[in-house]
Amino acid sequence: MSKRMVVIGGDATGMSAASTALRHSAEGELEVVVLERGHYTSYSACGIPYWISGHVPDGDQLIARTPEQHREAGIDVRMRTEVTAIDLEKQSVGVRGVDDGDTYELGYDELVIATGAVPTVPPLEGSDARGIFGVQTLEQGEEIVKDLADGDRRRAVVVGAGYIGVEMAEAMVVRGLETTVVDQASEPFTQVDPDMGALIREAMEGMGMTVLTGVSVDGFDVGEDGRVRAVRAGDTVLPADIVIVGLGVKPNAQLAADAGLTIGPSGGIVTDARMRAAPNVWAGGDCVEVHHRLSGQNVHIPLGTHANKHGRIIGTNVAGGYGAFPGIIGTAISKVCSLEIGVTGLGETEADAVGFGYVTATVESTTTAGYWPEAEEMTVKVLAEQRTGRLLGAQIVGRAGSGKRIDVFATAIWNGMTVEEMTFMDLSYAPPFSPVWDAVLVAARKAAKEVQGEIPASPV
Numbered sequence: 001m002s003k004r005m006v007v008i009g010g011d012a013t014g015m016s017a018a019s020t021a022l023r024h025s026a027e028g029e030l031e032v033v034v035l036e037r038g039h040y041t042s043y044s045a046c047g048i049p050y051w052i053s054g055h056v057p058d059g060d061q062l063i064a065r066t067p068e069q070h071r072e073a074g075i076d077v078r079m080r081t082e083v084t085a086i087d088l089e090k091q092s093v094g095v096r097g098v099d100d101g102d103t104y105e106l107g108y109d110e111l112v113i114a115t116g117a118v119p120t121v122p123p124l125e126g127s128d129a130r131g132i133f134g135v136q137t138l139e140q141g142e143e144i145v146k147d148l149a150d151g152d153r154r155r156a157v158v159v160g161a162g163y164i165g166v167e168m169a170e171a172m173v174v175r176g177l178e179t180t181v182v183d184q185a186s187e188p189f190t191q192v193d194p195d196m197g198a199l200i201r202e203a204m205e206g207m208g209m210t211v212l213t214g215v216s217v218d219g220f221d222v223g224e225d226g227r228v229r230a231v232r233a234g235d236t237v238l239p240a241d242i243v244i245v246g247l248g249v250k251p252n253a254q255l256a257a258d259a260g261l262t263i264g265p266s267g268g269i270v271t272d273a274r275m276r277a278a279p280n281v282w283a284g285g286d287c288v289e290v291h292h293r294l295s296g297q298n299v300h301i302p303l304g305t306h307a308n309k310h311g312r313i314i315g316t317n318v319a320g321g322y323g324a325f326p327g328i329i330g331t332a333i334s335k336v337c338s339l340e341i342g343v344t345g346l347g348e349t350e351a352d353a354v355g356f357g358y359v360t361a362t363v364e365s366t367t368t369a370g371y372w373p374e375a376e377e378m379t380v381k382v383l384a385e386q387r388t389g390r391l392l393g394a395q396i397v398g399r400a401g402s403g404k405r406i407d408v409f410a411t412a413i414w415n416g417m418t419v420e421e422m423t424f425m426d427l428s429y430a431p432p433f434s435p436v437w438d439a440v441l442v443a444a445r446k447a448a449k450e451v452q453g454e455i456p457a458s459p460v
């Protein structure tokens with residue numbers, strides 16, 4: 001007899017779980033129903049800033065698979081359909097049509113919670129004015145594209161300088177708007193240490209942006225037409241024709257909490273390694289917390305990289321296979337115009353919080369051989385554990401061609417390498433790609449010297 005898998009949420013985690021489970025099940029063995037309250041399935045929120053900047057000309061390009069394509073593959077996708085409650089005892093969910101308000105109950109044998117995250121929206125005066133946008137869904141991306149096309153927008157204020165904030169700042173600059181970025185932290189992009197954040201600020205200012213840090217937004221001035229006019233931060237009034245709010249997200253875990261599932265300190269649903277939140281109930285993506293392999297703690301780091309893996313693991317398990325999530329090390333990459341930012345492992349604040357003793361090493365290098373006409377600058381910072389020399393973290397801030405080097409550090413951390421072991425790693429070299437001593441090797445060598453406390457004696 002066929003069993004029914006019900007999936008709440010039709011994006012990265014949900015559709016990946018649905019497709020994987022169906023692919024690994026015998027014909028007729030599994031009925032898969034996906035309930036999605038929005039208009040789209042399998043879309044790339046990651047691409048929204050580049051659609052808004054015009055780099056990706058058409059929003060449809062961000063949709064990997066439409067509901068119709070999923071239906072053709074045998075998945076019963078129900079759009080504009082919201083789950084309002086989960087009954088773990090009855091093994092059913094309460095369902096409501098977003099447009100018609102019709103309600104019904106749907107039983108499940110296996111349930112997947114893939115509800116993503118919700119933006120952090122502080123209760124600021126005037127925040128519901130027209131012209132103020134979050135950037136979480138394709139629908140919001142669409143609204144911003146329309147709004148920019150609609151009128152004479154000259155000044156943009158971006159509230160929040162995390163990765164969505166800086167990517168949206170780029171989009172505004174590319175669209176020709178005078179752009180101000182405001183953040184309450186001491187430097188932009190708190191995923192990296194403040195010394196590296198200062199380089200990002202410098203570069204953003206060099207691109208013509210105004211960067212105001214250590215500044216908290218108090219509210220918004222709204223015109224008589226209901227449209228935002230300015231952002232207020234203490235005594236500072238920043239005139240704005242459009243405001244983008246990118247203050248981070250929190251797990252969308254209320255349904256799970258109401259059903260009695262365990263929620264962790266980060267606010268995410270707690271699962272076991274197989275992404276199981278309770279018997280026959282699975283959860284993954286931005287709505288869960290995950291194990292950090294270095295700190296040993298559970299954290300909420302909402303990224304598409306994790307969401308897709310979670311979906312595949314859940315689908316494998318639902319189909320009777322074995323999948324387990326090995327945890328994360330906090331690897332991410334972003335960019336502001338020509339500046340690339342890469343980060344993996346622990347920064348100083350995180351390493352301090354866990355109690356690691358560590359050394360740091362920062363090096364300046366170039367993306368290619370120094371004499372290469374297109375050589376660009378880059379700064380690499382490395383954290384290594386005191387005494388053992390184990391690589392704990394790395395951060396890169398540099399121009400085009402620098403950022404993806406972060407994956408070498410991520411691979412080294414994943415495999416527990418020391419900076420000493422990294423020093424003579426066989427990395428590729430040709431003048432258009434790197435100096436003969438790539439910045440990765442130079443940073444590792446400098447950190448190894450710091451660990452040893454002295455330059456090692458020559459073996460000959």
Ligand SMILES: Cc1cc2nc3c(=O)[nH]c(=O)nc-3n(C[C@H](O)[C@H](O)[C@H](O)COP(=O)(O)OP(=O)(O)OC[C@H]3O[C@@H](n4cnc5c(N)ncnc54)[C@H](O)[C@@H]3O)c2cc1C
Pocket residue numbers: 008009010011012013014035036037038044045046047048049081082083084114115116117135136137164252255284285286287302303304305306307333
């Ligand atoms: C602007 C932006 C840029 C990003 N850039 C990157 C990047 O460069 N790299 C990276 O790794 N990650 C990036 N991310 C993060 C990445 O997009 C998310 O981690 C990923 O989409 C999470 O997938 P998910 O399936 O868990 O959740 P989501 O993609 O949020 O999908 C959840 C779905 O569930 C639906 N839903 C929620 N509640 C219900 C309910 N009760 N009933 C029915 N449906 C419901 C929602 O409508 C939504 O479609 C970015 C995100 C944004 C917003």
